[in-house]
Amino acid sequence: NAGVTQTPKFQVLKTGQSMTLQCAQDMNHNSMYWYRQDPGMGLRLIYYSASEGTTDKGEVPNGYNVSRLNKREFSLRLESAAPSQTSVYFCASSRLVDTQYFGPGTRLTVL
Amino acid sequence: AQSVTQPDIHITVSEGASLELRCNYSYGATPYLFWYVQSPGQGLQLLLKYFSGDTLVQGIKGFEAEFKRSQSSFNLRKPSVHWSDAAEYFCAVGAGERNDMRFGAGTRLTVKP
Numbered sequence: 001n002a003g004v005t006q007t008p009k010f011q012v013l014k015t016g017q018s019m020t021l022q023c024a025q026d027m028n029h030n031s032m033y034w035y036r037q038d039p040g041m042g043l044r045l046i047y048y049s050a051s052e053g054t055t056d057k058g059e060v061p062n063g064y065n066v067s068r069l070n071k072r073e074f075s076l077r078l079e080s081a082a083p084s085q086t087s088v089y090f091c092a093s094s095r096l097v098d099t100q101y102f103g104p105g106t107r108l109t110v111l
Numbered sequence: 112a113q114s115v116t117q118p119d120i121h122i123t124v125s126e127g128a129s130l131e132l133r134c135n136y137s138y139g140a141t142p143y144l145f146w147y148v149q150s151p152g153q154g155l156q157l158l159l160k161y162f163s164g165d166t167l168v169q170g171i172k173g174f175e176a177e178f179k180r181s182q183s184s185f186n187l188r189k190p191s192v193h194w195s196d197a198a199e200y201f202c203a204v205g206a207g208e209r210n211d212m213r214f215g216a217g218t219r220l221t222v223k224p
Contacts, residue, residue: 004154033212040120042201042214043155058211090154097205099145100212102154 002026004103006091012109013081021076021106023091029101031094032074033058034066036087037105043090049074050096081110113138113204117215124192125223132187132218134202143205144185145212146176150198158200161185172196197222 004025013019025032030051035043035058045058049068063085065077074093078085088107092100114137124130136142143162147155159170166178176187185202202215 040216042115042216043203043212044214045212048211097143099157099160100205101157102147104154105152 004091004093004101006089006103006106008106009104010107012111013078014111015082017081018077018079019081019108020078021089021091021108022073023075023103024073025091025093025101026072027093027101028071029093029095030071031096031100032068033092033094033100034064034074034076035090035092036060036085037090038087046076046089078108081108083110086110112211113142113206113213115202115204115213115215117200117202117218119218120216121219121221123221123223126194127191130187130189130192130196130220132200132202132220134185134187134215135183136185136202136204137183138204138206140206141180144176144178145203145205146170146174146185146187147201147203148172148198149201149217155201158187192220192222194222194224196220 007022032049034046037043044060047066049055067075091103094100116135145160146158149155161178199217199219201217205212
């Protein structure tokens with residue numbers, strides 16, 4: 001069981017570039033989440049997906065889009081990266097109301 | 112919306128000493144409460160959780176936490192800290208059907224030999 005996997009592990013972008021962060025889970029969970037982690041701020045929810053084909057904004061959605069491709073995969077897209085989006089991004093999954101399981105994270109730097 | 116406060120940004124304890132990490136939450140109903148641990152460069156690992164029932168919950172690695180409704184607290188404890196416990200610890204409160212989770216800012220634990 002791989003749990004929650006994320007690619008890439010590290011990424012450096014220039015301002016204005018776009019990229020997609022990939023996330024997949026093999027635990028048959030319905031719910032998936034994208035968070036960003038910044039020093040001194042804990043984790044903040046960017047987007048949430050309760051099931052395939054549904055997504056909902058979290059606390060800090062501006063500048064991001066998401067796609068729930070199927071039950072396993074949930075991607076996060078930065079259309080035009082900004083330095084303020086430099087952060088560590090975590091994907092998580094859970095059953096409906098239960099423990100969230102986290103991936104290893106993607107460390108993104110926007111220059 | 113719910114919120115979480117971890118008052119201590121950084122704590123240093125000696126190996127073998129006891130540990131208590133504080134967590135206070137704000138939420139109108141009974142919350143779901145979690146403690147996660149994060150080692151440098153790693154993802155978050157669940158230590159323990161409280162949904163209902165016994166207010167003293169046991170977790171992995173010898174950790175426990177006590178839910179105190181009257182104090183809106185969910186403090187994490189360990190009787191004897193090991194050097195491998197050095198990490199960052201996050202308290203989180205979950206609520207609602209979408210399992211909306213709010214995290215505290217984290218407490219970084221340093222263990223002195």
